[in-house]
Amino acid sequence: MKKKLSQNPKVDFPKALAQKLIQRCEEGTLRSLKKPDSKRVDFSSNDYLGFSRHKLISEFALDKLKTYPGQLHGATGSRLLTGNYAMLEDFESYLQHFYNAEAATVFNSGYDANLGLLSAIAQRQDLILYDELSHASIRDGIGLSKAKAYKFQHNDLNDLKEKLVKFQDQFETIYVITEHVFSMDGDCADVDGIAKLCVEFGAYFILDEAHSIGAISKTGDSPFDAVVFARIITFGKSFGSHGAAVLGTEPLKQYLINFAKSFIYTTAPGVETTARNWAAHLYLESSSAEFESLRMNIAFFQKQIKAHRLIDFFIESQSAIQSCVIGGNEEVKLISSQLQEEGFDVRAILSPTVPQGKERLRFCLHSFNTRNEIETALLALAKYLIQ
Ligand SMILES: Cc1ncc(COP(=O)(O)O)c(C=O)c1O
Known part of the structure; x- marks a missing residue:
């Protein structure tokens, strides 16, 4: 008789790994998974326009699926094998038109896109210059490439220029990469300034628009697009x-x-997901209501942090991400849990995700947040922070 396979409950966990977990516990930085609490006011999801809960988008997605009769539910393989289904190719054509780009290539996630792009393009004889606050997916993509890489100081065009001057004759190709809206600070890169420097030095500009599309502009369309190598x-x-x-x-x-x-x-990406992504774009193309509500909420939030004398705690930001720097993992965790108790889902961002001393509360604003929610959350924050 065949022996039934079962997981050996005594499988050892390597000591070095256990030690790393213990260290996280001791430092108060151990990560764990928590279910989102839908009763709390959402100041933490990336669903800036509320599209994940939008009924019309669900209907558009179903309609889209119906226009591809016989379409299987699974992608069934990679794009180069059996996964290149018609809807996905048509969606890429649509994206070209929506973003005014010559071509679009869909990936399974932004992490995959940065990883795939950066690791593939930059060769041994090349250089990548990247903003020091770049997202982990950018840094991991750079790490997998064979190119040399240096960071430039956050949003510092002088530092970037100095590096371009210094390295321009030493490398075959120079790539410059930044986020348009920074995921932890919420501030914007000087995209025009960087684009001009790239033109001046013949460098290739790569722009990560993860937090800018739909939050600071609907399509990210702007005059500098012509000089951006990849978005x-x-x-x-x-x-x-x-x-x-x-x-x-x-x-x-x-x-x-x-x-x-x-x-x-x-x-390849899932069929239902592709239909949903297409539907969400069609909806954004047809309506500005959520985008405008978000912009109004951002303006209102700015007014309120001034009114509650909180402005010095916040990093200047015109985006949906508003970061209140408190400093100290324990201090931020405490205020975050106090706000959670009052019904506001505001998350603590701890070191090492952000540098030590820059630990913060990150408010993510949405089109669906009400003025009352914003005002009462900031009142509570002021109570705990200023006392
Ligand atoms: C700037 C930036 N780029 C890329 C990503 C990765 O995107 P995704 O969540 O689709 O993997 C994120 C995610 O937070 C991000 O903030």
Whole structure:
């Protein structure tokens, strides 16, 4: 008789790994999974426009699925094998039109897009200059590439220029990458300034638009687009869904299909998700209501932090991400749990995710937050912070 396989309950956990967990416990930085509490006011999700809960978008998505009769529910393979279904190709064509780009290549997530793009394009003889506050997916993509990489000081065009001057003759190709809206600070890069420097030094500009599309502009469309080598847009933030795309030229798309490992060696995005992503774009194209409500909430939040004398705690930001720097993991966790108890879901961002001393509460604003919610949350914050 065949012996039934069962997991050995005595499988050892390597000591070095256990030690790392113990260290996290001791430092008060151990991460754990928690269910979101839908009773609390949402000041923490990336669903900036409320699209994850939008009935009309669900209907649009169903309609889209119906226009592809016979479409299987699973992608069934990678894009280069059986996963290149018609709806996905049509969605990419639609994205080209929506974002005014020559070509769009869909990835399973923004993390995959940055990883695949950066690891594939930058060669041994190349240099990548990246903003020091760049997202982990950008840094991991750089880490997987063979190129040399240096960070430039956050949003510091002089530092970037100095590095471009210093390295311009030492490398075959220089790539410069930044986020448009920074995920932890919420501030914006000087995209025009960086684009001009890239033109001056013949560098290739890559822009991560994860938190800007739908939050500071509907399509990110602007005059500097012509000099951007690649833009990364994600569907898990303002579109309330999942996935991402790299926008760029036709040769870039061809290159990614051939060399981006996170595109090649993975099952293509799900069919229902593609329908949802397309529906969310169609909705955003047809309506500005949520975008405008979000912009009004951002303006109202700014007014309120001034009114409650909180402005010095907040990093200057015109985006949906408003960060209140408190400093100290324990201090931030305490105020976050006090706000949670009062019914506001505001999350603590701890070191090492942000530098030590810059631990913060990150308010993510939404189109659906009410003025009353914003005002009462900030009143509570002022009570705990200023006393
Ligand atoms: C700037 C930035 N780029 C990329 C990503 C990754 O996107 P995704 O969540 O789709 O993997 C994130 C996610 O938080 C992000 O903040």
